[in-house]
Amino acid sequence: MSLASYQTARQALITEDRSLRLDSQSQYLDALGPTESVQKADGIIRKIRATEAESVWSKETERIPHIFPGMEFLTAKETIQSTELFKWVRKLPKGALLHAHMDATCDAEFLLRTASEEPQMHVRASVQINRETVGSTMPEFQAMPIDFQASPYRSVTNPDYEGGAWITINSARDNFSPELGGAEGFDDWVLAAMRIDPEEAYVKYNTSKKIWTKFGSTFVVARGLLEFEPVLRKYVRQFLLTSIEDGISYVEMRTNFFNKTVIRSDGSDNFSSAERVRLIGEVIEEVRGEMNSQGRGDEFVGAKIINITIRFISSEELEWYLDDCFSLKQQFPDLIAGFDLVGQEDTGVPLLEYLPKLLEFQNRCQEAGLSIPFIFHAGETLGDGDRVDNNLYDAILLGTRRIGHGFSLVKHPHLMKLCRERKIAIEVCPISNEILRLTSSMPAHPLPIMLNHGLTVALSSDDPAVFGNLGLSFDYFQVLVSSEVTGLTTLGVLARESLLISELEDKQKEKAVAKWDRRWQAFLKEIIQTFES
Numbered sequence: 001m002s003l004a005s006y007q008t009a010r011q012a013l014i015t016e017d018r019s020l021r022l023d024s025q026s027q028y029l030d031a032l033g034p035t036e037s038v039q040k041a042d043g044i045i046r047k048i049r050a051t052e053a054e055s056v057w058s059k060e061t062e063r064i065p066h067i068f069p070g071m072e073f074l075t076a077k078e079t080i081q082s083t084e085l086f087k088w089v090r091k092l093p094k095g096a097l098l099h100a101h102m103d104a105t106c107d108a109e110f111l112l113r114t115a116s117e118e119p120q121m122h123v124r125a126s127v128q129i130n131r132e133t134v135g136s137t138m139p140e141f142q143a144m145p146i147d148f149q150a151s152p153y154r155s156v157t158n159p160d161y162e163g164g165a166w167i168t169i170n171s172a173r174d175n176f177s178p179e180l181g182g183a184e185g186f187d188d189w190v191l192a193a194m195r196i197d198p199e200e201a202y203v204k205y206n207t208s209k210k211i212w213t214k215f216g217s218t219f220v221v222a223r224g225l226l227e228f229e230p231v232l233r234k235y236v237r238q239f240l241l242t243s244i245e246d247g248i249s250y251v252e253m254r255t256n257f258f259n260k261t262v263i264r265s266d267g268s269d270n271f272s273s274a275e276r277v278r279l280i281g282e283v284i285e286e287v288r289g290e291m292n293s294q295g296r297g298d299e300f301v302g303a304k305i306i307n308i309t310i311r312f313i314s315s316e317e318l319e320w321y322l323d324d325c326f327s328l329k330q331q332f333p334d335l336i337a338g339f340d341l342v343g344q345e346d347t348g349v350p351l352l353e354y355l356p357k358l359l360e361f362q363n364r365c366q367e368a369g370l371s372i373p374f375i376f377h378a379g380e381t382l383g384d385g386d387r388v389d390n391n392l393y394d395a396i397l398l399g400t401r402r403i404g405h406g407f408s409l410v411k412h413p414h415l416m417k418l419c420r421e422r423k424i425a426i427e428v429c430p431i432s433n434e435i436l437r438l439t440s441s442m443p444a445h446p447l448p449i450m451l452n453h454g455l456t457v458a459l460s461s462d463d464p465a466v467f468g469n470l471g472l473s474f475d476y477f478q479v480l481v482s483s484e485v486t487g488l489t490t491l492g493v494l495a496r497e498s499l500l501i502s503e504l505e506d507k508q509k510e511k512a513v514a515k516w517d518r519r520w521q522a523f524l525k526e527i528i529q530t531f532e533s
């Protein structure tokens, strides 16, 4: 064989090998607009990436002696933020955010600050907080009725503080022991309980099982602050506004209805699930209206709710949640997009055990002509063929519209084929998977396997309040620096597809995509102009 024909055969082999990927198929590429500008911008971004692979990601520092692109997020976050590449990723129009737990979408500091504005917000601890207990005792929060009599203690650090006594959050904060840092020490104590830090993820709880104990507890702390009508309203608004700032134009928020009611403004615990959905709907409309009136209508098309509860309830209990979801869909047909079960999959009830109730629900929806698709979490595990990994079979048999995580999906060639054929998209949460210890870094993540096999993927942030990956930029960034094939073009295809695989109605989808197309062209233009001048 001549050298020339070897080179030709080699190029043909590579092209053939890549041909399943969405970003090498003309139908997806054509949708991104004029090839010349797409390629030009893609080339520019590749150059920045290559330069920074040397100038940033190969430079060992005392703090990061093992530095590399796609390395563990919590250690790399500051470095990521300092790069030119990240600046461009921030500006990328990202389409839809399809996998995010609403109760973990805003910066924990925002939640604490917002809840502290409410005089009814109280805090307690199970024991007096001092040097010995501060690291191992979580704060607990609750909004109380207006006439509630707080305990006489000024803070949870008072020497005579009796475990379990409620104090107003502001008194507890202002009077937090100076030895423990005063008000700032209070904030540190609370924020640490709502976030995962690098030491926890990579040293103290460095296995999937261990990190879930910390991860699960962050929700318990946040819930007390969040599940109060006025705080909830501001939180949802902040979530939408910060998503828009990050280039996200549509979200499907997984909203947890595990607590059947939350606290009303007056402190009574009877704010129903329907009232919560109405509140979220109002905020969505308010934000949409504001964006339109600012002439920024292209930046936000709306949001929907995926109704969730937690997968440790019994089948009998599940029935209540399914009934509630059914009735919410009847009342708010445009807002409710689907149903899902969440929580640690490795220890949770497998879908198979809920099967009779889930099938019954499907039949009932069909008879009533209501469309409430399942959008299940499945395969968020290291298993292969065990009862947890097997959730993937049930999710697909139950007609799941998308798969949340699907981390173990690549162990199932036939299921991957079905996902391709039925266009079941995989909601991949790179940073979540890494922090929850399914993978040690991005280059070891199965995402490239999914992409190379032609699956549709919706990159998602999952729980940015806990992980610190607010918006979608950090997840997009980690993906971009971890594969040579993946480029700006890939991210463009993923962003555009995220709108097409969403639960928007066809007409809304068309509009959303047209808006995205305009922003994508403007984005390409900005990249090209910046580097041509």
Ligand SMILES: O=c1[nH]cnc2c1ncn2[C@@H]1O[C@H](CO)[C@@H](O)[C@H]1O
Pocket (backbone or CB within 6 Å): 101, 102, 103, 216, 219, 254, 255, 256, 310, 342, 343, 344, 345, 377, 380, 432, 462, 463
């Ligand atoms: O990645 C995840 N997989 C499964 N469950 C999750 C994940 N992230 C959050 N939650 C669960 O969702 C609820 C909050 O909405 C929490 O109970 C949390 O455990």
